[in-house]
Amino acid sequence: MKKNSSFLVLVFLAFFISNAQSISTSPYSLYGLGSLYESNFGLIPAIGNSGIGLPSGSFINNKNAASLVNIPMNNFFFEFGGTAIQTSFQNNSKTENRNNFQFSHLAFAFPITTKSAFSLALMPYSSSSFIISDVKISIIDGSNEYYNLDVIGSGGLNNLDLSYAYKVTNKLSFGMSASVLFGSTKDDRTYTINNTVTLLDKKTSYNGIRPILSSQFKIDPDFTFGLNVKTPTKINAAKVQYVAIANSTGSSVLESDKKTAADDFYLPLEIGVGINKVFKNKLSVTFDYEKRFWDATNQSDLYGDFTNQQKFALGFSYQKAKESRNYFDRIRFATGLNYDSGYLQINNRKIDDKSFSIGLSLPFDRNSSALFVSYSYGEKGKITNSLIKEDYHKLTLSLNLDGIWFVKRKID
Template sequence: MKNKIFFLSCFILLSLTSFSQSISSSPYSLYGVGSLYDSDFGAIPSMGSSGIALTPSNFINNLNPASLGFMPLNHFMLDVGGKAIATTYQSSSKSEKRNNFQFSHFAFAFPVTKKSGFSVSLRPYSSASYKISDLKLPILDSNESYYLTAGGTGGLNNFDFSYGYRFTDKFTLGISTALLFGNVDDNRTFTILNSITNIHKKTDYNGFRATIGSQYKIDSTFTIGTTIKLPTQIKSSKVQTVETVADEVLSVIESNTPSDVDDYYMPLEIGVGISKKFKKALTVNFDYQKSLWNDTRQSDLYGDFVNQDRFALGFAYLDEKSNFRKYWDRIQYFAGANFDTGYLEIDGKRVNNASVSVGINLPIENSLSSLNISYSYGQKGRISEGLIKENYHKLSLNLSLDGIWFVKRKIE
């Protein structure tokens, strides 16, 4: 059965990876560089995306580079994941359903010394995939309106290197440097009375961002963690084509012309988390993160960036007193919840997000390798003028493989 789980998980993840170009669609990805993408490793999606204070031994913790300082010696870890998402979009007048299959991440980690570890990962940072038809918008300082039709694809990728060092048996520090790169293709049509303006633009982005993390074990059952994501400026460049149609006459204003575009600013983000184990069976995690988008002093044509608060609560259950010779006694169970106030404000209304999740960890053979399966249900936005509510069901599959390096066999 364990071999069947292994081969089935590989087949499913390879299938999902083949759909990696079909990144999630959302009307809110119209803003900035797209909707921020959650690509958590291992069992983290099952626990409401909590884990700043986690020190796992069977998967890579992407939320805090300091956790690498607690990596088991001689172990090489590989983590790959994919997602299937079914979303219903609702407005005041209609609803629409879409299904997407996505690549989530690819990462590996290994110990450098007895007290330090290193990891490399590639994952999406943001996703821009939207299509909006005949959206009626008011003209400023006027009683007139215009209609917007828009479509776009693209987003940013996150390629990061992380290192964690354990200074004492209880205290670790970590740092992560991420290269953010990618582009967004955007097509917009503005209709005002009998005049139509078509604008096609392609914007390229690239820049670096650093994250500093720490973890401190108060005792064997209680750990606290902190993360600081430093603010940074992502360089932008754009080429665009502008055409107008008036009285059936086409006029080309610009054709693939480089033009000025504002750089994109990442905010200072501060996170704190706690992890507590009870009676060697139940682990409870709680995270809080503050993102200071107001300090970036940037806005979008149709909305504003505002400070974001994020709360995450997670539970993990594995009875360490059980007989681990039995396969079913080694299965771990998870549950969690997540809420964030959102970083976008449109017409004075926040685009917040809330979700709940459950999951299991299925061991593979007699090793630390496992298949993590999680299901989550969530809601984003609200039904009101100018806003859309998203109801989504998400199935995440993360395959965490563990290998032992440089250990001599005792029996040939």
Template sequence: MNKSKSIFILAMFLGLYSSAQNNLTGSPYSLFGLGVENNSNTGRNSGLGKTGISLDANQGINLYNPASFVTLKTNEITFDFGGSAELINLTGGSDLSEQNTTYNFTNISLAFNRDDKYGVGLTLKPSTTVGYSLIGLQNNIEGSDEEFISNIDGTGGLSEIRLDYARTYFKNLNVGVKASYLFGKIEETESIVTSSSYLEIDETNYYSGAQLGLGLQYNLFDKHNFGLTVDLPTVLKGTKDTYISKYSNDALSELEDTEDESIDNFYLPLKMGFGYSTKFKNLLLTADYNKSFWSATNQSDAIGDYKDQDIFSLGGSYSIDPTSYKYWKRVDFRMGLNYNSGYLEVDNTNIDTYSTSIGLGLPIGRRSVVNISYSLGRKGTTDSILIKEYVNTLNINISLSDLWFQQRKYD
């Protein structure tokens, strides 16, 4: 990595935290690409270390594998929604420290299982999030001794709407497909201030595209469960709106106003996941491995490089007696571990994440459940002029189910 690039990165991260008036609304790493991958999780998966590829959906919708939709409770319709809150502590070189809190919804899902023949689900959820502020970046005006100050704010992200469909074949084999549409915008505002003028640049990038995925689940001897997921690579097409204005000599002038200008496409990679789970009486153990082939997209970022991503997840849950009439015997206790290598490399350093989680599944009546989880994660490093994040995440998810498709016994 050359010297000028290192200086730019250092200035960028120092600018993020050097101002007491910093209004950072998310991770500084959301500056790269289309933002950071959404950390929110649904249902019991959030307390199981983000595992779920081999898990069924009898405790609520499982978005980790489309094949699981056929395992929803028979002839019940399930409405699943939730939200999360994150408290992020950031540290860096020169005793830099910052803290911020963000809120978001995790998903809104509706699904049903028809006579154990097939399962269908429709979901809206965030895919990536962007939120950063670079305050007080100082630079020299080329050819003079005068300086200018830049302030940059970025917000936005992508959302995903997806349709899942699953069927059972050969009794123990579940097959599912999903069709997703990704869409959203990333807004960046830069203000450049000199002693005699003020320049503001507003850019809004729009991205959209479709993606297909496949899921398999297989049960062996009613004890061992295996799962496989594949998300096919796809292209998100982009356009840009730009508005530039300048205030100088007590006059405001418009320098540029363009719409629907084409920009570089963004390439999403091939993703594959493998999962295994087993039960010992009322103890569930589960493990997942996911790999994303980012290097095959052959795209680059001005600051870092895209690298293949590996995610390892472990989870376990225990309930005393799920069929008991006593409430606390039906409560599901959960914990999990997760390691994410990340797909971004800056200054030859991977931006990876370690996290641990605990959770509860609290029954509501006989069919519904409230899922609560807490996770603590560490992302990034203070080496190589980077930033380390400690992320505290609280997830609350409600899964409401009711009987449908029942024939009347009496007129």
């Protein structure tokens, strides 16, 4: 039985790695490392992606590593999840719909001692997936001369997260994480000027390690404060590209799989704070605020600029009675709101993202095994002459399996 379980985990892991980089499709993934994807576990997607101050002992809270110390001793959490996304893209002239489904995360966590815990998780970090066709761009501003551009992008980065938590006192705990980022993006472009076609196929590989520090402090048994600090990090880049040109007289290859210098990408300092308040042991309220200091990275994109980003998240969850014999009393219901100011500024307009979510957790047993289901609706960007509005519906499923380890049998 253990061999079969181990094999099943390996199958999930292999399938996840082979597909994790295409979690979403968006024209805004043209920029930087692609669209940054927020993969959250358990009930967190249902409570507006809040949870920095949530001292969870029933699922893996990847918003704050310090919360791992709340996992009961001898318990082993194994969680995996998937996301289905239906997106509608609109501009001034047309509307297009796209559907996508993808595994979103694979993780496990367990206590090491009564004061420490560890977790390992694999999830997508960014996605670069877009198609841009027949865009006319002026060679010189104000002139009638232009070229046509066609672009196809794919790939993205994965995040292998290793976290350790330690309980200093019954009220204070600290967490340390290392996010190992790795992956590649492909950018295939066709430039057409009169009867001349230039092909540029580029593959850029990235890798880097980002340290994260976190803490949680219980002001009282029902009120917890959380803090996250993600350090500024350089993501190393290397690219290989192929360049060819063709016209009425023939064709020629200018570069063939040539390794060239690539600009490294810089992730900014990120600071997040959160609170969690429980009322009458039934209603839980969470609120997060995060700021990402992109201005300090002094970097920009060919088509836009990176600017400071703010995120607000508010969540509510309700469970009538955790220990009740009535199954419906043990179901936890949740809802939340999220606003992200965005980090991209295109033509002096920021690409913001706002969403609403609902969900629930369906327990399997008296431990913490449960199925988490959440639905969110959101809007990203605006309809202008140069921008696109995205309306998306997202369904997230996460399964948390709770096993009991190293407990002696009471009856042989």
